[in-house]
Every structure is written in structure tokens, then in C-alpha cells.
Amino acid sequence: MPWDLIQLNSGYTIPSIAFGTWTLGNGQGPIDQVEQALANGYDHIDTAQSYRNEAEVGTALHEDGSARGDLFITTKYSGTNGLDIATSIQNSLDNVTCPLISFYFLLSFLSSQCKLTIRSWHIQLGTSYVDLYLIHSPRLAVPDIPTAWREMEDVHVRGQARSIGVSNFNVGQLETLVASAKIVPAVNQILLHPYVYQQQLPILEYAAQHGIIIEAYSALIPVTKRPGGPLDAPLRELSTKFGATPDQILLAWVKAKGAVAVTTSSKKARLQGYLAAGDIALSQDDVAAIDKAGAIGEQRDKAKGTLHKLALGALVGASVFGLCSYFNVRIF
Numbered sequence: 001m002p003w004d005l006i007q008l009n010s011g012y013t014i015p016s017i018a019f020g021t022w023t024l025g026n027g028q029g030p031i032d033q034v035e036q037a038l039a040n041g042y043d044h045i046d047t048a049q050s051y052r053n054e055a056e057v058g059t060a061l062h063e064d065g066s067a068r069g070d071l072f073i074t075t076k077y078s079g080t081n082g083l084d085i086a087t088s089i090q091n092s093l094d095n096v097t098c099p100l101i102s103f104y105f106l107l108s109f110l111s112s113q114c115k116l117t118i119r120s121w122h123i124q125l126g127t128s129y130v131d132l133y134l135i136h137s138p139r140l141a142v143p144d145i146p147t148a149w150r151e152m153e154d155v156h157v158r159g160q161a162r163s164i165g166v167s168n169f170n171v172g173q174l175e176t177l178v179a180s181a182k183i184v185p186a187v188n189q190i191l192l193h194p195y196v197y198q199q200q201l202p203i204l205e206y207a208a209q210h211g212i213i214i215e216a217y218s219a220l221i222p223v224t225k226r227p228g229g230p231l232d233a234p235l236r237e238l239s240t241k242f243g244a245t246p247d248q249i250l251l252a253w254v255k256a257k258g259a260v261a262v263t264t265s266s267k268k269a270r271l272q273g274y275l276a277a278g279d280i281a282l283s284q285d286d287v288a289a290i291d292k293a294g295a296i297g298e299q300r301d302k303a304k305g306t307l308h309k310l311a312l313g314a315l316v317g318a319s320v321f322g323l324c325s326y327f328n329v330r331i332f
């Protein structure tokens with residue numbers, strides 16, 4: 001396995017690449033895609049209450065038939081339907097028995113034959129525990145971070161999650177949490193790619209100091225959503241050097257930062273490529289070249305943001321001035 005296991009502060013290990021189900025939707029599509037990922041060697045599935053496809057993930061896991069101990073399953077508390085953490089984790093697990101699962105498949109089969117849709121029947125993940133349970137966002141930590149984290153600790157104590165963590169927490173929010181925590185979060189899953197690396201660096205540093213593993217999502221944004229930036233040149237050069245694609249170089253960069261890569265693809269070739277990226281050993285100079293180009297992109301984004309604000313300010317000012325002149329109101 002080119003992607004190593006990473007040690008968590010909970011005593012468990014985490015596979016350092018995950019297949020995510022965020023944009024997969026519902027129905028047979030996500031079931032097929034999760035099965036494709038498992039068949040191609042992924043053993044870490046990242047889902048969430050708000051992705052609304054935990055049931056599809058559960059179906060794929062059962063159909064795949066891998067031993068539970070060979071899989072690493074992450075889900076997240078997303079505050080869906082205003083439910084609390086204790087109710088949400090139970091709903092996500094919804095550990096039904098084998099006869100019930102068989103009954104579900106029988107119902108599914110009959111419904112497909114009769115062109116009926118049974119939408120209300122969910123088996124969810126169909127497991128008694130998840131490997132990792134995360135608070136999806138700090139805004140969901142209600143009524144406050146310490147109280148919500150105590151509920152997460154209870155989830156762990158009840159054996160419903162082997163490890164617990166957070167997602168999208170900044171340093172201040174982590175400090176608030178850690179100040180009253182009995183259990184330090186095992187991970188913080190955050191947006192991480194070279195165009196946001198400098199702004200996320202304090203979170204990475206805090207995490208390293210407190211034994212919290214960083215999980216990086218949307219690491220491919222520089223090629224999927226932001227092509228044409230300063231990263232294009234080093235990504236091209238490194239792709240040539242390693243005989244790899246820019247996606248693979250970005251995932252190798254995540255690995256070089258010691259983070260878990262949470263990615264996804266509907267395509268078998270890309271899934272295999274992502275796994276092969278675990279073999280790419282970027283040198284310190286390679287990583288520095290990516291960091292430098294990322295920082296230039298980040299500076300440009302900041303400058304653009306400032307220009308936008310100035311332009312907006314000027315527009316508002318001009319409008320106010322125009323209206324005052326029109327209505328003969330003196331403002332100076």
C-alpha cells in the first residue's frame with residue numbers, strides 16, 4: 001500500500017487516503033462508486049450526515065463484503081434536521097441485523113422490478129461503530145464548543161466512534177475545545193491545497209503541537225477549479241519529472257505535509273492514479289517550489305479581494321453622494 005497508515009492520538013491508525021462521498025448524490029450511482037473505490041483498493045470512506053448518502057455507503061460496504069476491521073469509516077455530525085449529536089450518531093449507524101438487510105435488498109429488488117421507489121427505507125451505515133466521527137463545522141458546535149465536544153466524548157465512551165475529531169476548526173476554536181476537553185481531537189479535516197497553505201499554516205502548526213492529524217479536503221482545486229495560476233508551471237515540471245499527472249503531484253504534496261488526503265473520483269483510472277501518487281516522493285525543493293507558487297497565488301487572491309472591497313466601497317460612496325446631490329442633502 002503506497003499510502004501509509006498514520007498513527008492517531010486515540011491509539012488507532014488511519015489510512016492516509018480516503019474516498020469521499022460529498023457530491024455523489026443518492027441512489028445506485030453512489031453505491032456503484034463506493035464499490036468501485038473499494039474494489040480498487042480504497043479502505044477509508046469519508047461521508048457525512050449532510051451528504052445524505054450514508055445509506056448508500058452502508059449498502060456498498062455490505063455488498064462489498066470486506067471484514068469490518070479492514071475498513072475505516074468516517075462520518076460527520078452535520079446538525080441535519082436540527083438533531084443533536086447523540087441522536088445523529090445513532091441514526092448514522094442504524095445498525096440493522098442481517099435478516100433486516102436481506103429484507104431491505106428483497107424490497108429493493110421487488111421495487112425495482114415493479115418500478116416503485118422505496119425512498120424512506122434507510123439502513124444507513126449498518127455498523128455498530130464508526131472509526132472516526134467529526135463535528136462537520138464549528139458553527140454546528142452548539143450551544144458552545146465545550147458542550148458539543150462533551151457530547152462527542154460521550155459518543156466515544158459509548159463505543160460508537162473509535163476516534164473523534166473536528167472539521168473546519170480554526171486555531172481559536174481548537175484552543176477553546178482543547179481547554180476543556182478530556183479527549184484531544186484525533187483529527188481536524190480542513191480545506192488544504194497550495195493556494196490556501198499560508199492561511200492554513202497556523203492550524204497545521206497548532207495541530208502538530210497537540211498531536212492532531214490534519215485531513216486535507218479539496219486538494220485538487222488548483223487543477224479542477226483554478227487552472228491558469230502560478231502553480232501550473234511547477235505542477236507541469238514535477239509531472240514531467242515523476243511521469244505523473246498534476247492531480248497526483250498535488251496528492252503527493254498533501255502526503256509530504258503529513259496530512260490525510262480526502263479526495264474522490266467517479267473514474268477508475270483516476271482512482272488508481274490517486275493511489276499510485278502515494279509512491280511519489282517529492283523532495284524538499286519540490287515541495288518548496290509548490291509552496292512558493294501557492295503563496296504567490298494566495299497573495300494575488302488577497303490583492304483581488306482588497307481591490308473588490310475598494311471598488312465596492314467606491315461604488316457605495318458614489319451612490320450615496322449621487323443620492324445626496326439629487327435630494328439636495330449636504331453631507332460635508
Ligand SMILES: NC(=O)c1ccc[n+]([C@@H]2O[C@H](COP(=O)([O-])OP(=O)(O)OC[C@H]3O[C@@H](n4cnc5c(N)ncnc54)[C@H](OP(=O)(O)O)[C@@H]3O)[C@@H](O)[C@H]2O)c1
Pocket residue numbers: 019020021022023046047136167168189190217218219220221223224247262263264265266267270
Ligand atoms: N469536511 C468538509 O467540510 C469537506 C468539504 C469538502 C469536501 N470534503 C470531503 O472531501 C472529499 C473530496 O472533496 P472534493 O471533491 O472537493 O476533492 P478533490 O479531491 O479536490 O476533487 C475531486 C474531484 O476532482 C475531479 N477531478 C480530479 N482530477 C481532475 C482533473 N484532472 N480534471 C477535472 N476534474 C478532476 C474529480 O472528478 P471525476 O469524478 O471526474 O474524476 C472529483 O470530482 C468529499 O467527497 C468529502 O468527503 C469535506
